[in-house]
Amino acid sequence: xxxxxxxxxxxxxxxxxxxxxxxxxxxxxxxxERLAYQDVQQCIQDGKVSKETCEQEYQAALQARAQQSHYGxxxxxxxxxxxxxxxxxxxxxxxxxxxxxxxxxxxxxLGHRDYYYPGPYYGxxxxxxxxxxxxxRGGWDNRPGYGGxxxxxxxxxxxxxxxxxxxxxxGAARSSWGG
Amino acid sequence: xxRIIAGERSDWRELAGKMGFHFHTLDGAPYWDESAHYxxxxxxxxxxxENPTEELHEMxxxxxxxxxxxxxxxxxxxxxxxxxxxVRTSWLRGDPHLYGRMDLAYDGHGxxxxxxxxxxxxxxxYECAVFQWVWLEQGIERGTLPRGADQFNSVQQKLQQVFxxxxxxLNAVIHFASIRDxxxxxxxxxxxxxxxxxxxxxxxxxxxxxxxxxxEGRYTDLNNHVIEAIFKLYPWEFMFxxxxxxFLPGANAVWFEPPWKAILSNKGALALLWELHPNHPxxxxxxxxxxxxxxxxxxxxxxxxxxxxxxxxxxxxTGGQHLAAPGPYTDGPFVRQAFHPLPAFGSxxxxxxxxxxxxxxxxxxxxxxxxxxxxxxxxxxxxxIVD
Numbered sequence: 258x259x260x261x262x263x264x265x266x267x268x269x270x271x272x273x274x275x276x277x278x279x280x281x282x283x284x285x286x287x288x289x290e291r292l293a294y295q296d297v298q299q300c301i302q303d304g305k306v307s308k309e310t311c312e313q314e315y316q317a318a319l320q321a322r323a324q325q326s327h328y329g330x331x332x333x334x335x336x337x338x339x340x341x342x343x344x345x346x347x348x349x350x351x352x353x354x355x356x357x358x359x360x361x362x363x364x365x366x367l368g369h370r371d372y373y374y375p376g377p378y379y380g381x382x383x384x385x386x387x388x389x390x391x392x393x394r395g396g397w398d399n400r401p402g403y404g405g406x407x408x409x410x411x412x413x414x415x416x417x418x419x420x421x422x423x424x425x426x427x428g429a430a431r432s433s434w435g436g
Numbered sequence: 437x438x439r440i441i442a443g444e445r446s447d448w449r450e451l452a453g454k455m456g457f458h459f460h461t462l463d464g465a466p467y468w469d470e471s472a473h474y475x476x477x478x479x480x481x482x483x484x485x486e487n488p489t490e491e492l493h494e495m496x497x498x499x500x501x502x503x504x505x506x507x508x509x510x511x512x513x514x515x516x517x518x519x520x521x522x523v524r525t526s527w528l529r530g531d532p533h534l535y536g537r538m539d540l541a542y543d544g545h546g547x548x549x550x551x552x553x554x555x556x557x558x559x560x561x562y563e564c565a566v567f568q569w570v571w572l573e574q575g576i577e578r579g580t581l582p583r584g585a586d587q588f589n590s591v592q593q594k595l596q597q598v599f600x601x602x603x604x605x606l607n608a609v610i611h612f613a614s615i616r617d618x619x620x621x622x623x624x625x626x627x628x629x630x631x632x633x634x635x636x637x638x639x640x641x642x643x644x645x646x647x648x649x650x651x652e653g654r655y656t657d658l659n660n661h662v663i664e665a666i667f668k669l670y671p672w673e674f675m676f677x678x679x680x681x682x683f684l685p686g687a688n689a690v691w692f693e694p695p696w697k698a699i700l701s702n703k704g705a706l707a708l709l710w711e712l713h714p715n716h717p718x719x720x721x722x723x724x725x726x727x728x729x730x731x732x733x734x735x736x737x738x739x740x741x742x743x744x745x746x747x748x749x750x751x752x753x754t755g756g757q758h759l760a761a762p763g764p765y766t767d768g769p770f771v772r773q774a775f776h777p778l779p780a781f782g783s784x785x786x787x788x789x790x791x792x793x794x795x796x797x798x799x800x801x802x803x804x805x806x807x808x809x810x811x812x813x814x815x816x817x818x819x820x821i822v823d
Contacts, residue, residue, distance in 0.1 A: 259481060259586050259821060260799070261593035264569050269623075269630045270456035274566075279576055326636075414662040416650035423680030425615055425644035425670065 294361060318361035319345070327353040437544030438475045439781035445470065445574060456627075457567050459620045462813070468563060469815040470571060474786070474802055475822050480544055481588045481800075488548050488718045489790045489797035492538060495716075496553065496700055497795075499708055500527055503699045512724065513704040514741060514769050516676050522685045523695045531694035532794075534598055534628070534667070535561070539810075540718075540788045543779030547717040550709075551773075551787070552739070556693050556701030557671050559620060560789060560816060562627040564801035565591035568818045575820070586821040589799035591791050595628070598794040599635035606690065608664035609638045611657060616643040621669050628667060644670050653686045665690035672698035673742050703741045703771045725770040732758075735775045740765040745812035751775065753808070761809045778808055785810070786817070 258278065266274040294300040300311035323345050328334035334342035334354035345355045445451075448470065452460045460468040476485075503509035504524040515523060536555035542548035569589055575581035602610075612629045614621040629639045640657060647663065648656040655663040666689055668675070675681055676698075684695075699705060706722040713719060725738055732738050738750040747763025753775055778785035787810045791798040803814035 259478070260569060260572065260589045261565070261591065264566055264592050265634065266455065266566065266627075266630050267634050269626050271454050274455060276570065276573060279573060414664075415660050416652060416654055416656055416662050418648035418656045418660050419651055421648040422645055423649060424647045424675065424678045426679075427674035427677050 315358075315361055318358055319355075322358055323347070323353060323355045327355045330354065437477075437480055437542070439472055439784075439786075440475050441472050442470070442580065445571075445578070448571075451570070452567065455567065455570070456623065457563065459623060460563075460567075462620075465813060466815055467813075468567065469804065469817050472804075472817055473571075474817065474819040476544070476588070476819060478586070478821050478823050481821055484542060484544075484548055485540065485588065485788065485790055485800060486797045488540075489538060489792060492550055492718055493536075493792045493795065493797070495709060495713055496536075496555070496705070499705060499712065500696055500699050502712075503708075504528060504696065509699075509708065512708070513699060513702050515698055515702075519676055519681075519684065519695070519698070523698050526691070526694045527696035531690070531696065532598075532602065533693050533697060534793070535595070535693075535798075536697075536700070536792045537561075537789045538792070540790050541776055541778055542788050543781070543786075548788070548790075549720050549776050550706070550718055551720070551776075552703060553700050553705060554744075554789075556697045557669050557744075558789075558791075559624050559669070560801050560803070561591065561624050561791075563816050564589065564789070564791065564799065565595070566627070568801065568816075571818045572820055581820055582822055584823075587799070587819065588821060591793060591799045592631070594793035594796055594798040595631050596635060599632045599637060601794070603632075603635045603637045606637070606665055608690070609640050609661070610692070611640050611642050611663050611666040613642050613644045613647065613666055614669040616645055625667070625669050642666075644668065647680065649680055649683050649687075653683045655680070655683065655687050655689055663687075663689055665692070667692040671701060671742070671744075673701070701742075703739050703743070704769065706739075706773060707771050720776050721774040723772050725772045728770040732772075737773045737775050738770050739773060741769050741771065746809045747811075749809050751808060753777070759808060761811060778805075778810070787814070 260278060263275065263277045265276075294303065294311070297311050297315045300306070300315070301308050306314075326337075327345065328337075328342070331342055331354050334356070338356040341357045342354045343357045345353045347353065448468075449460065452458070452468065457468070460466070499509075503513065504527045507520065510517075510520050510523070533555075535558060536553065537558035537560075538553050538555075539551040540548040541551055569587065569592065572581065572585060572587045572589075576583060576585055610632055612625045612632075614625045625641065629641065632639050642657050642663075646658055648658075648660070650656050650660075650662065655666070657663055668691065672693075672695060675684070704724065706720075707724045709716075710719055710722045728738065732750055732752040734752050734756055735754045736752055740748045743749060743763060743765045746761050748765040749761045749763075751757075751759040753759070778787055784804045784806060785808060786802050786804045789801045789803060791800065800819065802817050802819055803810055804817050805811060805814040
């Protein structure tokens with residue numbers, strides 16, 4: 258197949274989009290319905306799926322979120338995410354703080370009991386990046402911003418802004434410039 | 437490769453609205469046009485488009501690695517001297533890039549010819565990656581396209597891979613910036629931002645005009661947070677002439693596209709590619725134009741280094757017809773490229789935009805125009821692979 262297997266938009270447009278390519282050897286199940294909610298309550302009130310499914314899918318999204326970012330104490334979390342931090346207890350009983358979920362999505366697959374959610378993706382497994390090895394191109398972990406795996410995230414740095422409006426005016430003077 | 441006239445989906449406008457594709461019609465004229473589509477074979481796609489795209493991309497990467505080691509190149513490309521180190525360092529450090537698009541002339545016969553590179557601020561991304569893809573899926577589902585039809589379009593999948601890769605290494609908010617109130621650019625930025633968020637990256641939109649600068653010479657957002665990483669849909673050559681450009685070398689920000697893209701977003705690169713690879717089957721002869729005011733001989737096209745969307749392109753066909761597109765890019769140097777007419781399908785001319793995402797050929801979007809010069813009014817027409 259020469260095309261993307263699935264196309265998903267989580268935030269753009271008025272409804273979340275998740276479509277799996279049909280036909281071709283690699284086709285997966287097609288979603289016949291895509292639901293997005295801010296929280297469990299909203300999901301239950303909508304009544305399209307059972308209360309259990311709402312809770313289960315929310316927990317799954319939360320778990321994916323926690324795998325992606327978690328902190329041992331509130332202050333570390335807050336330095337990165339501000340007041341978005343929520344306590345989270347793992348299945349093995351560890352107490353973490355994680356950034357709150359802004360929403361979760363359920364895609365009900367035709368004839369399947371599988372559900373998809375657009376949680377924080379986990380790249381996991383086998384993919385080593387599209388960038389081919391090339392002399393002189395290996396150093397991009399070694400600079401500010403690029404922490405590499407396992408580096409504790411740094412909080413946003415605040416700085417006094419002296420002036421604004423020093424970018425963007427060469428473009429405005431041109432009638433067309435997009436590529 | 438054939439152009440097929442076909443009926444539109446009756447509900448595509450409604451679908452476009454739901455999917456955030458608001459610029460499908462521009463100033464009353466269609467931009468998305470599915471009253472026709474192109475049909476290619478898998479062999480045409482793989483041998484004539486995908487492989488040459490990867491080969492041309494490798495030649496481009498080779499050109500960058502030469503240019504950062506030889507000041508003559510930077511000079512010829514008219515990159516302002518104060519930014520030579522900035523550009524150089526960004527390549528030598530290995531700053532990753534997201535994407536680029538090359539425009540190819542191809543009609544199913546003979547080798548595809550490279551017209552231009554759009555390697556810094558390419559647009560028409562979302563309509564290619566998403567709306568075109570959904571068009572194919574619905575066509576198969578509704579029986580207007582054969583069951584086994586496919587599309588050369590893994591743009592979304594490859595962008596997701598790139599963002600996952602970046603997300604695994606970048607510990608910073610990525611700001612996404614475009615010029616305020618330009619709806620088409622905003623859609624491109626929103627789309628990339630959506631993918632970045634799906635990959636778990638933290639993102640923040642900022643209008644290019646709102647970027648601030650701190651006492652320490654770092655760029656800041658509207659919350660006075662230091663901008664550590666930023667995607668800008670705004671060309672490097674404009675950045676270099678803006679007031680805040682003087683802070684670039686010291687601002688310590690991660691840029692997408694990276695500064696080394698200044699070398700490839702510049703039509704001077706076409707002349708350098710020809711110099712390095714004369715008679716390459718996918719290149720057209722191109723030279724720096726030493727006499728841009730002189731009359732253009734037959735069989736040549738004159739292009740400003742920094743023109744976009746066909747602006748200020750002057751063309752003298754082999755038959756002696758003279759064409760010129762107006763535009764704002766009257767200053768700066770020019771290149772001359774051998775005239776090679778756009779393929780004609782009936783009364784329309786089409787141009788193939790071939791995407792490179794994270795160093796891989798990733799798919800195509802076809803634009804149609806009634807003129808030999810493809811302008812910003814060119815319509816986006818979908819394609820299918822059918823064997």
